[in-house]
Amino acid sequence: MADAPTALPDALKDPALFRQQAYIDGAWVAHPAGAVTDVTNPATGDLIAQVPKLGREEATRSVEVAEQAFRAWSKRTAKERSQIIRRWFDLMTEHEDDLALLLTLEQGKPLPEALAEVRYGAAFTEFYAEEAKRVYGDVVPAHFTDRRIVVAKQPIGVVAAITPWNFPNAMILRKVAPALAAGCTVVCKPAPQTPLSALALCELAERAGLPAGCFNVVTGNEVEIGGVYTSHDAVRVVTFTGSTQVGKLLMEQSARTVKKTSMELGGNAPFIVFDDADIDRAVEGAIASKYRNTGQTCVCTNRILVQNSVYAAFTQKLSAAVAKLKVGHGTEDGAQIGPLIDAQALDKVAGHVADALAKGAKIGTGGNRHALGGTFYEPTVLIDAEPDMRIAREETFGPVAPVFRFRTEEEAVEMANDTNYGLAAYVYSRDVGRCWRVGEALDFGIVGINEALLSVEVAPFGGVKESGIGREGGKWGLEEFLEPKYMTFGGLDGE
Numbered sequence: 001m002a003d004a005p006t007a008l009p010d011a012l013k014d015p016a017l018f019r020q021q022a023y024i025d026g027a028w029v030a031h032p033a034g035a036v037t038d039v040t041n042p043a044t045g046d047l048i049a050q051v052p053k054l055g056r057e058e059a060t061r062s063v064e065v066a067e068q069a070f071r072a073w074s075k076r077t078a079k080e081r082s083q084i085i086r087r088w089f090d091l092m093t094e095h096e097d098d099l100a101l102l103l104t105l106e107q108g109k110p111l112p113e114a115l116a117e118v119r120y121g122a123a124f125t126e127f128y129a130e131e132a133k134r135v136y137g138d139v140v141p142a143h144f145t146d147r148r149i150v151v152a153k154q155p156i157g158v159v160a161a162i163t164p165w166n167f168p169n170a171m172i173l174r175k176v177a178p179a180l181a182a183g184c185t186v187v188c189k190p191a192p193q194t195p196l197s198a199l200a201l202c203e204l205a206e207r208a209g210l211p212a213g214c215f216n217v218v219t220g221n222e223v224e225i226g227g228v229y230t231s232h233d234a235v236r237v238v239t240f241t242g243s244t245q246v247g248k249l250l251m252e253q254s255a256r257t258v259k260k261t262s263m264e265l266g267g268n269a270p271f272i273v274f275d276d277a278d279i280d281r282a283v284e285g286a287i288a289s290k291y292r293n294t295g296q297t298c299v300c301t302n303r304i305l306v307q308n309s310v311y312a313a314f315t316q317k318l319s320a321a322v323a324k325l326k327v328g329h330g331t332e333d334g335a336q337i338g339p340l341i342d343a344q345a346l347d348k349v350a351g352h353v354a355d356a357l358a359k360g361a362k363i364g365t366g367g368n369r370h371a372l373g374g375t376f377y378e379p380t381v382l383i384d385a386e387p388d389m390r391i392a393r394e395e396t397f398g399p400v401a402p403v404f405r406f407r408t409e410e411e412a413v414e415m416a417n418d419t420n421y422g423l424a425a426y427v428y429s430r431d432v433g434r435c436w437r438v439g440e441a442l443d444f445g446i447v448g449i450n451e452a453l454l455s456v457e458v459a460p461f462g463g464v465k466e467s468g469i470g471r472e473g474g475k476w477g478l479e480e481f482l483e484p485k486y487m488t489f490g491g492l493d494g495e
């Protein structure tokens with residue numbers, strides 16, 4: 001076991017945000033025997049932290065304390081909950097530079113992108129602090145004069161959040177903020193690659209006055225912790241962001257105790273460019289949606305579909321623009337493309353490119369591991385991509401844009417929908433009728449029309465088919481953590 005690193009806290013304005021312990025019941029918790037998981041900087045491979053490798057026992061305790069805390073938290077007034085969540089937002093804003101730096105060091109994304117993520121994550125706390133006060137019920141016209149029907153919304157109970165490494169801050173807050181606003185309490189297992197953002201959020205939650213037990217973060221063994229979170233009777237919702245494969249497993253496990261599940265899973269986003277599109281805007285959009293977070297986002301464009309008559313012009317402009325993207329360490333000035341998260345991710349990306357080239361694709365730009373070494377990969381454009389290539393069917397999760405060709409609108413819709421995934425899709429055209437027609441015909445939960453940046457706290461984020469169940473964000477995100485309770489009152493005639 002290497003010594004725990006000490007340099008990182010010196011880089012922070014507030015060193016107390018650097019935490020190397022789990023957080024249960026308002027206390028910092030180490031492994032009883034000192035077992036740890038190393039956290040490394042994906043840009044350098046350097047060890048930056050060690051967090052406890054906890055398991056079944058601590059996961060169970062986290063659920064028990066969350067269950068206990070639920071009794072009081074759910075009874076607080078909406079306004080009281082709102083004020084605490086709002087204070088949490090203010091603290092995140094105050095400490096955004098430190099949160100962004102921690103995020104870049106553990107995840108790799110360029111610092112400006114990390115800052116944007118911190119603000120995006122914080123926006124969920126701001127939004128749900130407001131929304132907490134607007135959990136309205138209904139009074140339904142009754143079928144007898146002496147009856148009244150009331151539907152109240154009640155918090156569902158303990159929520160288990162299992163979150164990924166690609167958005168170590170925002171994917172936690174997108175789940176935890178509405179859950180707390182609704183009156184639920186939360187146990188969370190962050191991805192092992194990126195626990196530091198989660199633990200810094202605990203520190204700020206404590207400073208905001210969130211009572212002990214309302215938000216617990218348990219680092220460690222995913223099978224043991226996930227096993228407890230999907231089987232313990234007290235957990236009523238399992239909310240997960242990650243791969244479709246793990247999502248299916250968690251759903252299966254959760255079925256045994258009939259838990260509600262909310263699943264944000266993989267995607268295979270088509271980006272359709274019609275011949276009447278503004279090509280420069282489409283190129284700009286394709287770059288924004290494909291290369292964000294080095295392509296490691298579930299709404300990242302995975303397949304670019306371009307109409308035949310503009311295919312050459314589009315691929316030329318795209319390749320030229322992509323060739324100019326600056327690859328570098330996230331903390332380097334001007335870096336736009338960071339490293340991939342790990343060697344496995346790099347192998348998947350390289351494998352998709354090799355398979356496409358073997359099946360006839362040509363390089364527009366890139367196509368190799370980057371000279372920086374490690375897990376850096378060149379931003380890549382593949383021309384003449386075909387549906388039989390792996391890259392057409394699997395989520396690449398890397399900086400590679402395969403460009404496919406289509407002839408008619410019908411063919412574009414058919415190609416776009418030819419996937420088991422259904423998260424995000426993009427359409428570029430100047431024809432309003434076509435935009436509506438195609439937007440409605442796409443089997444995806446989110447459609448960007450002449451717009452590539454979709455994620456915002458006020459709108460419902462989520463997919464159909466194997467991309468998941470449920471929605472996060474906006475009023476829809478709060479509903480995931482509320483149960484309608486129907487109460488009927490009889491005998492009102494007084495006889």
Ligand SMILES: NC(=O)C1=CN([C@@H]2O[C@H](COP(=O)(O)OP(=O)(O)OC[C@H]3O[C@@H](n4cnc5c(N)ncnc54)[C@H](OP(=O)(O)O)[C@@H]3O)[C@@H](O)[C@H]2O)C=CC1
Pocket residue numbers: 162163164165166189190191192193220221222223225226227241242243244246247249264265266267297298345348395396397
């Ligand atoms: N929708 C999205 O945003 C994401 C999609 N992906 C897709 O998945 C691919 C693989 O990435 P990967 O990181 O392996 O994704 P995973 O789905 O395996 O990991 C996401 C989270 O799930 C946890 N997890 C894995 N197995 C279990 C389990 N049995 N019980 C409880 N929790 C579990 C992981 O923890 P642990 O690492 O400890 O196993 C992590 O916290 C990517 O290439 C990408 O295509 C990945 C991340 C996010």
Ligand SMILES: O=C(O)CCCC(=O)O
Pocket residue numbers: 166167171241242264296297298299455461
């Ligand atoms: O990849 C993900 O699951 C996170 C999506 C980030 C976003 O909200 O855009």
